[in-house]
Structures are given as structure tokens and as C-alpha cells.
Amino acid sequence: EGADPGIRRAVAASLVDADRLEAIIDELLTLARAGQAAAAGPVDLDALLGELSPEWGARLALHGRELEVQVDPGAPDARASTAAVRQVLGVLVDNATIHGRGTVAVTVREASGAVAVDVSDEGPGVQDPEGTVFAQRADRRDGHGIGLALARRLAEAEQGRLTLSRTAPPVFTLLLPAAADTADVQE
Numbered sequence: 001e002g003a004d005p006g007i008r009r010a011v012a013a014s015l016v017d018a019d020r021l022e023a024i025i026d027e028l029l030t031l032a033r034a035g036q037a038a039a040a041g042p043v044d045l046d047a048l049l050g051e052l053s054p055e056w057g058a059r060l061a062l063h064g065r066e067l068e069v070q071v072d073p074g075a076p077d078a079r080a081s082t083a084a085v086r087q088v089l090g091v092l093v094d095n096a097t098i099h100g101r102g103t104v105a106v107t108v109r110e111a112s113g114a115v116a117v118d119v120s121d122e123g124p125g126v127q128d129p130e131g132t133v134f135a136q137r138a139d140r141r142d143g144h145g146i147g148l149a150l151a152r153r154l155a156e157a158e159q160g161r162l163t164l165s166r167t168a169p170p171v172f173t174l175l176l177p178a179a180a181d182t183a184d185v186q187e
Helices: 005-034 045-061 082-099 147-157 182-186
Strands: 041-043 067-071 078-080 104-111 114-120 161-166 171-177
Touching (some): 045 067, 078 082, 082 171, 147 161, 147 171
């Protein structure tokens, strides 16, 4: 109780991280039990990013960095599990926070009948070939682990793709099927 304010902030931040990790584990277990096909539906990416941005922005601010979120007004909703999309985007933003530099940008756009979500930063880029970047590695000493491998599998389970679309500065793109328009369904 009489601890230094810096220690209090570190403990508070650790508790927030522990709660976040518990929520991630619960959500992943729910996804595994329910199966992605049963949970797929329209995902309002604008609303989802509005929900996630304050947490992401706060974590980046601790490093003196900023978050920019842009949703193209013409971008359709995605057809996927909200929980899966939340996890994939969380991995991408966490990686940009840990391994990148400068502003982290999350951009949603229409991509030839699909929805693309680009996550980028201003860092030096990714040196590993794409196949290695997404490989599951048990060696965590360099800070690289199973995050991108799991994110790619979650994207594929949602009939989507996760790619490294530019190596420097890095841009990861989550491509998801577009949700069917209600007007299209009625025709």
C-alpha cells in the first residue's frame, strides 16, 4: 500500500494484462468448442474496431506511439466469427506494438467482393520470408512464437486469409469474405 507510484502502475498494468489474457483464453476455448461455422455471421468492423481501439491506443501510448483506425465507408461487413476476428486483429496489433515502430494503422477496405483489414506500422519491416513468419515456433527467446501461426489458422477457419502483403514497412492483411447483403438475399 505504501509502494512507489511506479510499482503501483506496473502492478495495475500487469493485472489488466492478466485479465486480457484470461478473456483471450476463454474466447479461444469458446471458439474451439462451438466451431467457427456455427459462430459465423456479419461482423461490423467499424463497431468492433471502435470497441478495441481504446485498449490498443492505451497500450501504444505507454510506448509513446499512436493508433490510427480508418474504415472505408464503402467497405461491407465481413462474414466471420466476431471472436475469431477480434483474436486475429489482437495478434496483429500486439505484434506491431512489440516489434514495430511509430504509428500503428488499422485500415478496413473493400477488396474485390471481400473485406480487407490492413495492420501496419512504421518499423523497419519483416526480414523473415512469409512462410517462416507464420510458422509456429516453440522458441520464444526472440519474442516470436505461435501468435501469427494461430492468427493465420483462425483466419483460414473463417474462410479468410492472413498474409504479409508488404515487408517494409510491414503490412499484414486479413482478407475475409463479405457478408451477404440483405437485399441480395431477398432477390
